[in-house]
Amino acid sequence: MGTGRGAGRGVVMVDVARTVGVSQKTVSRVINGAPHVRPEIRARVLAAIEELGYRPNVAARALVMQRTHVIGVLAVATSLFGPASRVFSLEHAARQRGYELALASLPEVSPDELRRAIHGLLARGVEGIVFEVPNHLIEVDDALLGGVPVATSVGQIPHVARQAVIDSSQAEGGRLATQHLLDLGHQTVWHLAGPPEWDAARERCEGWASTLAKAGRQRPPVLYGDWSARSGYQLGRQLAERDDATAVFAANDHQAMGLMCALAEAGRSIPGDVSVVGFDDVPEAEFQMVPLTTIRTDEAIISHAVLSTLVALIEGREPALEQVEVHRELVVRRSSGPPRPTPSGPP
Amino acid sequence: MGTGRGAGRGVVMVDVARTVGVSQKTVSRVINGAPHVRPEIRARVLAAIEELGYRPNVAARALVMQRTHVIGVLAVATSLFGPASRVFSLEHAARQRGYELALASLPEVSPDELRRAIHGLLARGVEGIVFEVPNHLIEVDDALLGGVPVATSVGQIPHVARQAVIDSSQAEGGRLATQHLLDLGHQTVWHLAGPPEWDAARERCEGWASTLAKAGRQRPPVLYGDWSARSGYQLGRQLAERDDATAVFAANDHQAMGLMCALAEAGRSIPGDVSVVGFDDVPEAEFQMVPLTTIRTDEAIISHAVLSTLVALIEGREPALEQVEVHRELVVRRSSGPPRPTPSGPP
DNA sequence: TTGTGAGGAGCGAAGACCACT
DNA sequence: TAGTGGTCTTCGCTCCTCACA
Known part of the structure; x- marks a missing residue:
């Protein structure tokens, strides 16, 4: 049973069009910022959208655009600080670029689990995949990936054509x-x-x-x-x-x-x-x-670089950078100091 | 111009149907496990799917089913261990139930940012929202949420009709x-x-x-x-x-x-x-x-409970449980011990 | 002509309904 | 009358074509 509808309880674009008294196409133009709409009509359309609580249907848009704007992230060991924070900064970087993440965190690290997870991501319509896994695990090829581009900062992946590798010079x-x-x-x-x-x-x-x-x-x-x-x-x-x-x-x-x-x-x-x-x-x-x-690293920069190159591949551009200048800094605290002067003999 | 297509490079259901020599509807039946398909045909369809590398188009399915199977998670302070691990266990719980997560991690905790994030999630077609934020921030109501149910383990949210609150008895x-x-x-x-x-x-x-x-x-x-x-x-x-x-x-x-x-x-x-x-x-x-x-908690149980109740709300069932028995355990290590005997002398 | 708008096709999959065995 | 399987329509939206200022 269940209503199950994600948003806007059935208010669709044509409803907006009707209340304003224009065609559905005009509403579409307003939403997508397309030209050829008088400012006055635009304003009325926007008002109607607000009033009706209209929200575009992502599925319909994705269907017709042939784009999902979803990027998959394959991560293991998300209980560790590094992997976890990288996932979140990837999410942030993705959102900035108009993409969203589909997360697949592997409970176990086996090539078999990995294949399953990749299948899952592809089934969700991801347009690219970021690998946050140790690369010895990555036994993939273009056939498995279905031509979807990948990006990673964990090292080169064999047998994959469209990939971007960010060398973060660890x-x-x-x-x-x-x-x-x-x-x-x-x-x-x-x-x-x-x-x-x-x-x-x-x-x-x-x-x-x-x-x-x-x-x-x-x-x-x-x-x-x-x-x-x-x-x-x-x-x-x-x-x-x-x-x-x-x-x-x-x-x-x-x-x-x-x-x-x-x-x-x-x-x-x-x-x-x-x-x-x-x-x-x-x-x-x-x-x-x-x-x-310890050594402080700006992981966010790496994540942004990974995402930038992946988005470039997705959108058919040549990725701009593959080497990213990462700021690494030694932070000296109390756990390091000079050795004790060695006496001539051991204790 | 990128290809941009998420999966299966243009192989659609009709292609599968044609290679097998059946109708598109029959392929649909096989995929969804519907009855009225002879085992032999079913096998041939499955073989063709495998061979062509066909993958169902999520957008098309979502459009016609009026379901996205996406649950939004609103989280702050994801750099902390607790919130981060809760997000990952929510993801795990969601996947088990056939849902995926749309993550929105707030960089700053302000009511305004929160509204924006909710809008973003709804635009992505989420069918429910999990709040992993301090509840003093949550100034929402049904109008803003568009009737989408919410769930949380951070306490009751005012002015929201369809919500499930898990009391994790901290x-x-x-x-x-x-x-x-x-x-x-x-x-x-x-x-x-x-x-x-x-x-x-x-x-x-x-x-x-x-x-x-x-x-x-x-x-x-x-x-x-x-x-x-x-x-x-x-x-x-x-x-x-x-x-x-x-x-x-x-x-x-x-x-x-x-x-x-x-x-x-x-x-x-x-x-x-x-x-x-x-x-x-x-x-x-x-x-x-x-x-x-320290005190050890099985956070995974809480996440599963939150997700279960939310899914129940989404699917129109009454949520089963609102109180969840959480196993909390004292783990005694070396940082705690008896006080030093007071010099003045105890009684 | 150059805006500005309407109408229609179709994206991919699923449901209602019909037509054979 | 069951069990099979096919046909046509529909979901919401964007692009294309064409009509009007």
Whole structure:
């Protein structure tokens, strides 16, 4: 049963036309700002629209225009700060450009789930898809996508013709963090990486590795987490046992928090015994019990760039930019400091 | 000129019908699982659909069915953990019921922005709206909503006929937290509340106040924050100066983190000098340098309840439940403990 | 001519109704 | 008379064509 009608309880364009005494086409012109309508008629039409509470029917418009103005977003791990905030800034960017988002957040990260989700998005008539998933998962091709363009900031997707890849140069952040710790006088820097399937994790790791290499420092083994505070804690327990680790760069703030928790538990002081640098500058990083030194990124810029290029592809233009200048900034707080002067002997 | 078409590059139902050699109507029947189609024909139609890569046109379907199956979500403060995770679980709940979400996240919280956002959602043809905003903002009425039903877990909305309010009994969490601290032996409990405009903040505060009252304890003044770690820190600096505050219940984990930061900065130990209890159990609460005692809630249940009732309203049924049994659990970690024995000597 | 408006076709799918077995 | 399946119309809107100032 149910009324089920989304808006305007059956008031349609022709009703507006009739109350004003013009043709339906004229009302259409007014709504779409088309020319050839006298100002006086325009005003009367607008008044009638207001009075009747008329709202255009999106479905009818989409049908005839062959456009839905819907962009799909495929996201995983939306419980994490980064992915979640990216979805919201994508939504914001989309709305600014006259599009809306269709969200598909994957509960599990499997190629099969991904295919299903893509099917779902296409069924909803999306005109483009943004991938916010680790790109090892993305086993897609043009056949599956039905020619719909895609965009991502997580790295190139194979076998897809119409795609825009935004290189957000995450490595730069890794360099900043690592160099900061070296500048403080640490011999070398350990790294709690994110999952290597994530492009962002690989790039941050690469920035770390290259900085160490350039400084001619020895590179400790990479410890891989999964972005969670828990994984940071678990890896941190290993690190806490060895006293040659005086500086650690964690791939995100939550892993850094877990690390600090493990260090505190082991009785190691921050930054006295171990300096910690995170990545993201989540709002609460500043207010940890030891305020966290971290890398701040303007994620909104990346989202806007991703959306711009995708919209360009959708509208048949060549995407303007593929490299976006992202402002990355080191925010120094209390979790990083110079190493303790080494006495000649270990404890 | 872009192609702009969302799916299936122009393959429409008639094409499927022609390749099989049946009428368009028969294909429609197969797709919608309608009766009166021989299994053999059904199989051939399905095969043709697969082969041609046919995808139903959502706009056309929506037009003729007078249904969009879109539910709007109006959210603010999506940078916070709570609102963000609620949006995602709403999305999940909606998808399970065959609906999709249209998201409108408000950058600023003003009644004017809210009206604009509602207009936007209605223009997108939403069949119902979920409010995830502090309810003091919600100045709406049926005229503005055009008769679209609403649902919320943030409290009753005045002047709206078709609405479902889910009472998630947040007060219970406040009681659990406060009682826990009293049970540990604290004389009384301070409260860092959330912004009083939020129903959730008021309820948690009420749970705290009533527990103190029932125990016959003196009630310290309420300190109001804004959910952020920063506000927790600022209020915490005030609290850190007075040594009669031995136990604090913060309205969410992030305020609790800020509080712990301020306490640590002031040299007060946790839980030795001050016990802290949060609310939400964000994933990193367990891995703070002093792991945070907090209240865990199954937010997903609330979201599902909100969506169920809204869908019931949309489909013209009477909503089944308005009160939902939410599992709230005290998670005891290291940030709470017994008070230090007072030097003057207890009785 | 140059605005300014009306009328009609059709987008893709589903429902009412009819025509065969 | 059931079960099948086809035909025609309709949803609300935009574009095209054409009529009138």
